[in-house]
Amino acid sequence: MIDTTTWVGSVGLSAPVMTASGTAGHGAELARYQRLAELGAVVVKSMKAEAWKGNPAPRVHPTPAGMINSVGLQGPGVAHWLDHELPDLVATGATVVASIWGNSVSEFRVADEALADAPHQVVAVEVNVSCPNVEDRSRMFAHSAEATAEVISATAGCGRPRWAKLSPNAPDLPEIAIAASEAGAEAVVLTNTLLGMVIDIHRRRPVLGAGRGGVSGAAIHPVAVRAVYDVREAAPQLPIVGVGGATSGADVVEFLLAGASAVEIGTATFLDPRAPRRILTEFEKWCERHDVESVAELIGGAHG
Numbered sequence: 001m002i003d004t005t006t007w008v009g010s011v012g013l014s015a016p017v018m019t020a021s022g023t024a025g026h027g028a029e030l031a032r033y034q035r036l037a038e039l040g041a042v043v044v045k046s047m048k049a050e051a052w053k054g055n056p057a058p059r060v061h062p063t064p065a066g067m068i069n070s071v072g073l074q075g076p077g078v079a080h081w082l083d084h085e086l087p088d089l090v091a092t093g094a095t096v097v098a099s100i101w102g103n104s105v106s107e108f109r110v111a112d113e114a115l116a117d118a119p120h121q122v123v124a125v126e127v128n129v130s131c132p133n134v135e136d137r138s139r140m141f142a143h144s145a146e147a148t149a150e151v152i153s154a155t156a157g158c159g160r161p162r163w164a165k166l167s168p169n170a171p172d173l174p175e176i177a178i179a180a181s182e183a184g185a186e187a188v189v190l191t192n193t194l195l196g197m198v199i200d201i202h203r204r205r206p207v208l209g210a211g212r213g214g215v216s217g218a219a220i221h222p223v224a225v226r227a228v229y230d231v232r233e234a235a236p237q238l239p240i241v242g243v244g245g246a247t248s249g250a251d252v253v254e255f256l257l258a259g260a261s262a263v264e265i266g267t268a269t270f271l272d273p274r275a276p277r278r279i280l281t282e283f284e285k286w287c288e289r290h291d292v293e294s295v296a297e298l299i300g301g302a303h304g
Contacts, residue, residue, distance in 0.1 A: 002287040003294040004280075006040070008261050009161050009186030009239045011124050013040035013095065016295050017252060017280040020243050020266030021046050021099040021126055021165070024276075026075065027085035028092050030269065034277035037093030040262055044081070044089070046099040046128040049111040051077040056209035061198050066217020066245070067267055068196050070210040073101055073131065078114040090121045098158075099126040099165070105154050113157035125158045127151060127185070130167040130192035142167040142192070145179035152183035163241060165189040168220070168227050174234035187239035189264070190227040194220050217267040221245030225258050232259025232300055247275070249282025256295065257302040 004015045018041040024030050026045050036042050054074025061068050076085070078100070089096055098115055102108035108127065115125060129141035129148050141147045142165075152164055164180035166173060168191035177188045193214025198207040206212070224244025231240060242255030243264035255263045268275040292298060 002284055002292060004284065006261050006295040006299075007239070008124070008163070008241060011161055011186070013262055014038075015040040015280055016256065016262045017276055017283065018097070018241070018262060018264045019043050019269065019276055020264035021128065022071070023266040023269050026081055028088040028094075030273055030276070031092045033273040035092070036089070037095075039094070039276050039280065041095040041097045041123065042089060043097040043126055043264060044099055045075055046073050046101040046126075046131070047075045047078050047081055047111065048073070048100070048102060048107060049078050049114050051075065051080065058207060058209050061207045061213075063196070063198065063215060063217070063219065065219035066215060067270065068198055068208065068213040068215050069193075070208045070213035072210065078111050082114075082118060086118070086122070090119060094121070096122045097124045097126055097163070098122050099128055100155070101128040101131045102151075103131075105150055108151050109154040109157065112155035115158040115160070118158075122160065124161045124163055124186075125155070126163045126165050126189055127155050128165045128192075129180075130165055140167055140169075142176060143170045145172070145176045148176050149179045149183035152180050152185045156184060161186040163187040163189050165192055166227075167192050168223050168244070169195055173227055174231050177231045177238060178235050181235065181238050187241060187261075188231060189241040189243060190231060190260075191224050191244055194223060216245070218245045218247050221247075221251060225254055228255060228258040228260050229302065232303060236300070236303075246279065249279055249284070249286045252279060252283045253286055253298060256298040257300070259300045259303065261295075261299055
């Protein structure tokens with residue numbers, strides 16, 4: 001039997017497969033399809049401190065080997081989540097990672113501090129800096145090492161390990177990852193979606209209500225693997241969570257070899273809500289066939 005336990009910084013997980021923020025809902029939505037307690041963790045949809053209505057419809061559209069979305073981080077707010085959605089998720093026995101976002105550093109701080117009294121089952125907070133920055137409208141927080149560090153420094157109030165979720169669209173990604181670590185992030189999550197657009201050739205207008213959106217799914221998997229590899233190469237001691245287009249156990253193996261300690265499954269759940277548990281089973285079987293006894297044997301194995 002393979003030892004599936006893994007560590008993301010100080011956070012121990014029973015398995016290397018988690019759900020990805022934004023694709024598994026705010027609570028126990030996927031519990032009817034699998035035992036959430038068998039996954040490494042459930043990473044919930046990113047939340048602001050207060051409710052947020054998101055972007056105009058249409059919000060989601062299929063693309064070759066994936067999808068594009070501009071949901072706009074709609075959510076009920078942290079307080080509502082703590083009172084009305086987290087209890088059902090905790091009741092499943094799941095390990096939980098909260099995810100927060102904000103339009104400004106102060107909004108990140110408020111959302112973070114609202115999680116200070118969350119139950120112990122919330123083991124970490126994913127700080128989604130891959131979102132629009134109203135303090136610098138020219139780019140996301142995650143496109144600047146300085147802005148990323150400022151957000152991470154401002155989000156220590158939750159009293160939990162923080163994982164910085166970064167953008168694949170930044171050309172200096174390793175530098176930004178190191179800045180996040182130096183500011184207090186225990187790990188980085190690599191990566192978020194790629195910026196994209198689909199145009200309706202009959203209407204001659206963008207398909208999505210907000211115009212541009214984030215491309216996800218199998219098509220971006222090589223991009224995410226490259227991001228993990230680059231950051232592992234530049235910062236070998238920095239824990240990494242890989243995310244982007246994983247649809248099979250083999251994809252999990254690839255992320256681990258590139259340098260990730262765990263992997264999030266996202267867009268695959270839209271096609272198959274059982275995907276996280278299925279992929280974990282495929283990973284376990286792959287390890288058995290290749291005489292791999294522990295997750296730790298694979299982490300960073302592609303580096304010389």
